[in-house]
Amino acid sequence: MSQTIKFKPYYNNDNFTYDELPQFILNEKKFELFSFNTKLLFFAFHNKSISKLTTHFLETDGYVYFSFTHKDMMKATNLSKNTIKACKKVLIDNQLIIELPRSKGRKTSVYRINKKVELESPNARYVNQEGEIKFTFIKVPHFLDHRHFEKFTWESKFIYATIRHQMNISLKNAEQGNRSFVDAKSNVFCQINDNKLRQKLNLSSDTLRKHKQNLLLYSLLKEKTTYINNKSIINYYVYEPIALPVETKNNDKSTKHVLTIRTAKYDNMRLFRAPSNKNKNCDEVKNNSLKGQISTDKGSNSSRLMGQNFGTNELELKELQERAVNELNEVNNQTTDHTNHNSEVIEYNNFKKQQLVKYLPDYLSSYLINFDEKDIVLIKDNLFTAKKSYFNDLDILTTNGTLITRDISIEFSVEHLQVELRDVLKRIKGKSIKDKESVLEMSETGFLFTCIKNVFIQAYDDFYNSKNAFKYNLSYAKKFLENMKKIENKLQYQAKNNENNFYGKKVDATEAELDALGIG
Numbered sequence: 001m002s003q004t005i006k007f008k009p010y011y012n013n014d015n016f017t018y019d020e021l022p023q024f025i026l027n028e029k030k031f032e033l034f035s036f037n038t039k040l041l042f043f044a045f046h047n048k049s050i051s052k053l054t055t056h057f058l059e060t061d062g063y064v065y066f067s068f069t070h071k072d073m074m075k076a077t078n079l080s081k082n083t084i085k086a087c088k089k090v091l092i093d094n095q096l097i098i099e100l101p102r103s104k105g106r107k108t109s110v111y112r113i114n115k116k117v118e119l120e121s122p123n124a125r126y127v128n129q130e131g132e133i134k135f136t137f138i139k140v141p142h143f144l145d146h147r148h149f150e151k152f153t154w155e156s157k158f159i160y161a162t163i164r165h166q167m168n169i170s171l172k173n174a175e176q177g178n179r180s181f182v183d184a185k186s187n188v189f190c191q192i193n194d195n196k197l198r199q200k201l202n203l204s205s206d207t208l209r210k211h212k213q214n215l216l217l218y219s220l221l222k223e224k225t226t227y228i229n230n231k232s233i234i235n236y237y238v239y240e241p242i243a244l245p246v247e248t249k250n251n252d253k254s255t256k257h258v259l260t261i262r263t264a265k266y267d268n269m270r271l272f273r274a275p276s277n278k279n280k281n282c283d284e285v286k287n288n289s290l291k292g293q294i295s296t297d298k299g300s301n302s303s304r305l306m307g308q309n310f311g312t313n314e315l316e317l318k319e320l321q322e323r324a325v326n327e328l329n330e331v332n333n334q335t336t337d338h339t340n341h342n343s344e345v346i347e348y349n350n351f352k353k354q355q356l357v358k359y360l361p362d363y364l365s366s367y368l369i370n371f372d373e374k375d376i377v378l379i380k381d382n383l384f385t386a387k388k389s390y391f392n393d394l395d396i397l398t399t400n401g402t403l404i405t406r407d408i409s410i411e412f413s414v415e416h417l418q419v420e421l422r423d424v425l426k427r428i429k430g431k432s433i434k435d436k437e438s439v440l441e442m443s444e445t446g447f448l449f450t451c452i453k454n455v456f457i458q459a460y461d462d463f464y465n466s467k468n469a470f471k472y473n474l475s476y477a478k479k480f481l482e483n484m485k486k487i488e489n490k491l492q493y494q495a496k497n498n499e500n501n502f503y504g505k506k507v508d509a510t511e512a513e514l515d516a517l518g519i520g
Contacts, residue, residue, distance in 0.1 A: 004245075005148060007219045009187065010238040012168050019047045020137035021161060024124040026200040031094070036202050037079055038087040040154050044076040045097055046135070049113050057110060065100060065110035077154070078361070080413040138165040146244050149218060151363060151419065156211040158201055160220055160238075166190045167238045189224070189235040356380070364418040367425050375439040379425070382443060383414065386453035390460075412459040420455045427451070 025031055025039050048054055048068050056064045073084045091097045095117055100110050115133040119125065128134055140161040144152055170181035170190040182188055198208050215221040222237040350369075356376050357365035368376055414421065428448065431437060442448045 005219075006242045007239040008242050010164060010167055010240050012171050016141045016143050016240070018139040018141045019043070020050065020135075021140050021158065022046055022124075022135040022137050024119050024121065024135060025096075026138070026162070027121065028119055028124070030120070032199065032202070034090065034202060035087070036155065036158075037077075037083055038090050039202070040077050040158075041073065041079070041084065041087040042091055042096055043140075044073060045091070045111065046113060048072075048076070049111075059100060059110070063098070063112050065112045067108055067110050069108055078415045080415065083413065138162060141240070143241060143244060148241075148244055152214065152218075153211065153416075153419065155201070155203060155207060156214050159197065159203075159208065159211050160215050162197060162200060163190065163192060163221065163236050164238050166192045167236070183224075183235070187237060189237050191233060191235060194234075361415050361418040364414065364422050364425075367422050370429065371425075371439065378439050378443045379428075379448065382448045383421070383452055386449050387414070387456060389449075390453055390456040412456055417455050417459055420459070421452065424451050424455060 021043050025034070025042050031039075045068065049066055054066050056066050059065050070081055070084055073079070073088075074081060077084070079087070088097075092099055095114050098112050098114055102109055115125070115135075124136060126134055126136060138161050140157055141164075143149075144157045144160065167188070167190040170188050173180060174182050174188050181190060194205070194208060197203070198205065201208075203211075212221065216223065220239055222239065224235045224237070226233050226235060353369050353373055353376060356373065357368050357380075360368065360380075368379065371379065428439065428442065428451070431442070432439060439448065
């Protein structure tokens, strides 16, 4: 993290643009059991519907609809297609969104938000000056989409937004002279119970703790524990950045490479050169100005780009083109001497690595590219094999009807667990250096497969333990089934032996027994 980023206390002054998270999806009891992914998908639908960039259609039923493809949903939420389908079904079944399927004149399905859905709280909706029905909402600031916070998942963003919203109550009380949420140093804080946070977002205790630690690490939250009547209470202090680095094409996290040689001989060699980056200080804060902040398109499809400035540098592009032409002339004149270009030329192997990891999540692939090409292939094979094995275990346990009732809306994908998977890659890299053990050896011994699979198992356990629906971990459940099967086979074997022994053994009857049977 850059040391130039500075933060200030949050005072609800609306300096930042934001997305809207409808409050009722977190507060209404009827939606309490919705998975986090289902709530996230509704958030994406809501912001798609209110975006000024969205094209709306007036249908024959008199309602206004909009198009939202599965591809766009996946881009907005980072969820897999299967998870999108399952969560969308939940939203449709509960009449939160209305879908008009594709028809003869329409290639894709169109949707609308059901503004008249039955809600308990009268404060969940309001009517604006234009007479439109709107949902009260929590602000999810766009600065969380900045590259500085690229490690943040949607869980981290929603936790921050929820605590930030709670801070508004403390600020309002302080403005009215109530100092219940003002400390001795005149700093305003807020209080929200962890159980309440988990209930609102449907997260496990471990997941909540992990993402709160992330917010503390990035200085967006500060905690202070106080004791009242021998009970510990956490006071939260909410912060926001004073200014963030301007994101331009020059400081894009993925380095762009320019093909510098187009002759037949060198075109086959695929020699690439990394463009120079003269603006090395572009990551520094510029005059603490908030106007230069730019949101990436990682989040929802609302109007992130409204009022924002993308920096382009045409002069840099011209310089690169001129330099490429000059280098081409030098190569044509002196084709045998290439050693002087070693500092600028990147061989085709790096390009192949980028091709191998391009379909993986950015945060995971940015570390995976540090491995050799053969190791990347091995790690990818183990990754998807472990994921498939993990789901096969769930299917087996569900089919047997023992302990587990699988929730089809919960499917932990690589995108969900990329932070944990990156940590696994770091351990593998460290083990290969410390123990001088290759990735191939770790793959052959099953160490690589087991480490990756355990990430999925732990995610599953966290979710089901939080709902008290499954009190044993997946490994225990699998062993439990195996032991039960062994016991069942043993009992059947003993019963069969007892039966054979009974019928095969001669038993002498007494005279009294023969008389009772009528045998003389």
